[in-house]
Amino acid sequence: MAYQRVAIVGAGITKFVRRAQETGKELAAQASKMALESCGMTMKDIECVSLGTAPDAFDGVHMKGEYLSDGSGGWRKPYMRQFVGGGTGVFAPVHGWYHVASGMFDTCLVVCSEKMSSCHPHPQGAFKTIFDHTTEQPLNPTLIWIFALEMNRFMSTYGITKEEIALVSVKNKKNAMDHPAAQLPMEITVEDVMNSETLAWPVNRLDISPASDGAAAIVLASEHVAKRITDKPVWIDGVGWNLDSAYWATRDLYYPRYVEKAARMAYKMAGITEPQREIEIAEPYDPFDYKELHHMEGLLLADRGKAVEMLLDGKTQRDGDRPMCPSGGALGVGNPIAATGLMKIIEIFLQLRGEAGKRQVPGNPKCGLAQAWGDLMQVGTVVVMRI
């Protein structure tokens, strides 16, 4: 293939918090500075910037990409904003990959920043505008509706219980106890999840990730540059993305076909034919606990309806056969929308390098995957990485 090979060579992240004193720009600058320092580079070495940030409504800033540009080091550089709702954090590195893989640039700083707490009393209010303005918004929907509707369909199609799904939340919030950026690390039980407030049955409070502020950044480099910078580059070997129809109520809600399409695109590029065997570690997007299982199936990392068996067998634990969300995921580390996906990319980067500290999974994995999802339940974004 005529692409330049692209590696991740550095990473940085801010603490994910409910209310940051810093602006979105300041958070972006902190994460970017960390990412550059982690690989001994400066902004002078960066040829272009890919910025990911989700809906403008969260921050209440129109043209948020432009607003965040100077905090992201995009000042007088080729700079582009990527935006697909919750899928943004994996979409922005995909576009960074493009910039470098195309041969146009040799280095790219990918920054994702989100400040959801600006929206009062709650960013859920901004989410209402996700629904169709004429046929759905007059019903006063909350975004939790579509997750609850999807979760119910997923549960009833395969005969999965709420208690079984709650185990994802228990696992991820516990994993987050070892993540220094985590907002909601907790040791909880299935009973705690079941007894937490019912927001929209079958979704309880502890089934959901929090609203967060935070930023993350990575440095991408072409092969010849990467080898100068580090002896442990992590290669982006496959990228994929896919968008389904906005007529979401017309789809089979128990299976994310668009995630499968995105995954197949990334697997083909990475030469992966047996994802269940070859993808050793993954960070599927988990803003709700059932989404980890739903996405494992869409990613072909579990057979349809069988992700829950892998969970019950302990395979998806950090020390299991197929660790899922060893970082603690959106449920535990937090969910500053765009920054979450990039946090997942950073987790796989650290895990493949053997540098994830207390979160390190055993067995020196060589191949991992990060995925994000969003918009009106319609986008899948996937990155396959290898050491």
Place this chain on the structure above:
Amino acid sequence: MELEKFELGATPLKESAIKDGSVLTLHKKPNLRYAWDNGVAIGRYLTELKEGRIIARKCNKCRRIMIPPRMFCELCWRPTDEWVYVRDTGTVNTFSICYVNWDASRIKEGEKPHIPAVIEIDGASPGMGILHVLGEVEPDKVKIGMKVRAVWKKPEEREGSITDILYFKPARG
């Protein structure tokens, strides 16, 4: 390069610090209003709702009868061909029992929960659902696969909106 070795930023604030003014914040309520064009398909859909009817659109290539109606078929990527009236009954594809409002505030003490559902409309193609809410049913009696029928506003109160259907209720018999 473990994260612990990074200097992790961000200093969290409490809601109280914003409310009592111990940190300076700026509050602003943008007063924005929109008048959306309904378009050709949804315009007719709303007009028919005002008359107490539900209308769909058919694609003669994939033969799907689509609701809400659309002037193009997103599968075949071609214009759709004809208007088709469908029924005001359907089947619950999935549902939720919701205790929060659109802005994340809680419903009032004693208030009935919202019961949003995806309803597959009879006469449209299988799997063709719309978002609406259920009423006249106890939350614990709602089941996937349940047959439901539209409860309409009185003709003189209808305004050409999806809310001209107040809710769907269980269909007897």
